[in-house]
Amino acid sequence: MIEKMITKDVVRTQISCADWKEAIHEGLEPLRNKGYITESYEEAILKNFEEMGTYMVIAPGVVLSHARPEDGVLKMGLSIMNLLEGINFGHETNDPVHLVLSLAASDNTSHLEMLRELMSVLMEEDKLNTLKFEKDSERIVALFKNQ
């Protein structure tokens, strides 16, 4: 399932951001462009950070940026972005962040299979390193083939 969703147009590499808010904003760009999310989705994500802290920085160098379906998801999608330079989100152990995964789930379940597939890629160290540092977006797309 994830193979179909990770195409070149949702992968951006070596993006330069001034701070974590800009990283969140830039991470959502492909989903915005494709009409998968509304403006309010980004606001909801930023609000989550304010209210619940940095829990979305799920592992060293990785943020899973997301809010709830009713916060502004029109269609399910995932975008992948790595940063030119790591950015601090304020997490005690997992900063700096290099990989921004932006998830738009349209309900509570339809994306779970995709997350399962994403998880198995994230758990392999060399694939995770590719996601974090690779400049060539084709190589990132290739990670998800035959998942």
Next chain:
Amino acid sequence: MKILVCCGSGLGSSFMIEMNVEAALKSIGAPSDITVDHSDLGSAKGYFADLYIGTRDIAPELETIGKPVISLDNMLDKKELETKLENKLKEMNVI
């Protein structure tokens, strides 16, 4: 025994951790009648689980429920989860 994995939104990280918890339970040879579920923080209190798992940001909130809590630094780290799970289940006399 019921384990509940929580995150802020209930549809992303908590599910991914749930998958790892199920694999970890098998690895450490835990009893097969342990159920694992996932939810957002808001629903956590009404769930009445025996053990709660969340990342370090969420853990303090989970602790207010008054049941055992496992706090994870790195959601993708199988070793951290297995170790903490095994220790906690031993403490709770489940294994």
